[in-house]
Amino acid sequence: MTNxxxxxxxxxxxxxxxxxxxxxxxxxxxxxxxHGIQLAEAxxxxxxxxxxxxxxxxxRATYDHVFTSGGIGPTHDDITADAIAAAFGVAxxxxxxxxxLMAAHYAxxxxxxxxxxxxxxxxxxxxxxxxxxVSVAPGFTLGNVHVMAGVPNIFQAMVASVLPTLxxxxxxxxxxxxxxxxxxxxxxxxxxLAAEYPDLSMGSYPFxxxxxxxxxxxxxxxxxxxxxxxxxxxxxxFG
Amino acid sequence: MTNxxxxxxxxxxxxxxxxxxxxxxxxxxxxxxxHGIQLAEAxxxxxxxxxxxxxxxxxRATYDHVFTSGGIGPTHDDITADAIAAAFGVAxxxxxxxxxLMAAHYAxxxxxxxxxxxxxxxxxxxxxxxxxxVSVAPGFTLGNVHVMAGVPNIFQAMVASVLPTLxxxxxxxxxxxxxxxxxxxxxxxxxxLAAEYPDLSMGSYPFxxxxxxxxxxxxxxxxxxxxxxxxxxxxxxFG
Numbered sequence: 001m002t003n004x005x006x007x008x009x010x011x012x013x014x015x016x017x018x019x020x021x022x023x024x025x026x027x028x029x030x031x032x033x034x035h036g037i038q039l040a041e042a043x044x045x046x047x048x049x050x051x052x053x054x055x056x057x058x059x060r061a062t063y064d065h066v067f068t069s070g071g072i073g074p075t076h077d078d079i080t081a082d083a084i085a086a087a088f089g090v091a092x093x094x095x096x097x098x099x100x101l102m103a104a105h106y107a108x109x110x111x112x113x114x115x116x117x118x119x120x121x122x123x124x125x126x127x128x129x130x131x132x133x134v135s136v137a138p139g140f141t142l143g144n145v146h147v148m149a150g151v152p153n154i155f156q157a158m159v160a161s162v163l164p165t166l167x168x169x170x171x172x173x174x175x176x177x178x179x180x181x182x183x184x185x186x187x188x189x190x191x192x193l194a195a196e197y198p199d200l201s202m203g204s205y206p207f208x209x210x211x212x213x214x215x216x217x218x219x220x221x222x223x224x225x226x227x228x229x230x231x232x233x234x235x236x237x238f239g
Numbered sequence: 240m241t242n243x244x245x246x247x248x249x250x251x252x253x254x255x256x257x258x259x260x261x262x263x264x265x266x267x268x269x270x271x272x273x274h275g276i277q278l279a280e281a282x283x284x285x286x287x288x289x290x291x292x293x294x295x296x297x298x299r300a301t302y303d304h305v306f307t308s309g310g311i312g313p314t315h316d317d318i319t320a321d322a323i324a325a326a327f328g329v330a331x332x333x334x335x336x337x338x339x340l341m342a343a344h345y346a347x348x349x350x351x352x353x354x355x356x357x358x359x360x361x362x363x364x365x366x367x368x369x370x371x372x373v374s375v376a377p378g379f380t381l382g383n384v385h386v387m388a389g390v391p392n393i394f395q396a397m398v399a400s401v402l403p404t405l406x407x408x409x410x411x412x413x414x415x416x417x418x419x420x421x422x423x424x425x426x427x428x429x430x431x432l433a434a435e436y437p438d439l440s441m442g443s444y445p446f447x448x449x450x451x452x453x454x455x456x457x458x459x460x461x462x463x464x465x466x467x468x469x470x471x472x473x474x475x476x477f478g
Contacts, residue, residue: 021265026260026261033256042254073422076434116423116426151445185355187314
């Protein structure tokens, strides 16, 4: 596949402790697949600068894009912006345009634009702001790293801001066939079919429903013609 | 924290394409936290041997335990056992005890114990089997790597088989306070309190409910005395 590749980096102790369930990776996966960008890896790390820096540097060197979620709020445990600056070896300062956006927002809402809130205007040098239509405090893109909020509705809004600016490839198409046979029964012919189509990806996902074992057979690829040809053969085998 | 550390490695194209939502990481996180093992990192990689080998070798060198989910079924895309053998540089063969377990199971159920199903008895040399009370085909532990199924109810049963065999530390305790103020308002005093208790981890998680902004303040740690002292101070600040 020649589509651009991407990685997701989720930042937050609350995910690793089991307190909070990460939903952003699944959301991003679906959006990237539609946009023709292949999500190739995802990681979750804690609110620890060394861990964030190591992950960001490994991922940005390996994939075309890196998306992060979490750690850009106003409290002491929000250290993502500083960690990204450290990863790139650039300075981080209160940026004038971000300060202006946020000052106007807090003036409208009658809340104090205090030092904690001003922390959210600290942006690494050279970054481009990502619009936050929900709560104003921006995300940012530095190099191939897109830094976004962890709160799901803000994360989703930021993805909607960033994604149209990225060059996608052919959308990854998928079709599936549900069969009421166990994986062990369909494995041999299904594997032979997969070997016939090296450009397609074929996977099987077992389920049990009302005590009956079945398997969802899924074929994925970017070539619609190949995909429908392979699906016809699959249906002839198991339909 | 001196508790043992762990990483989770989820293996599967279906997670990265957005088809399937990973629920195993969240489940494992909660179980490890109760058992006094600190989940320090999680990764998702695709059904690709090089990607699995690189992740397994990086994680097993860094953390006390690695838990994997996915890729141990009977179909061509189930390559986890081979990848683990490659990562450790050991051979992999159809193991007699696993073959016997599975032969008996398929004889009881009247299904053929065919070559695809026999693939699930291929176990790297030197591994210890992990019991699978749901569908018999075992997981295995090799060194500090625990290899388990991706299907959630089987994954959970295997975690229940493995976890009692591992030495845990003090359970990670947590308490939280829900306040109806935005993060930006509580950040300064909350940060000062966090600085007073370097052995505790304090996080803040904003929410909006019926248009009202609020924050969940969470304190985590293994020392119950310190935790309740810090919670008293938190309640005095914001209660």
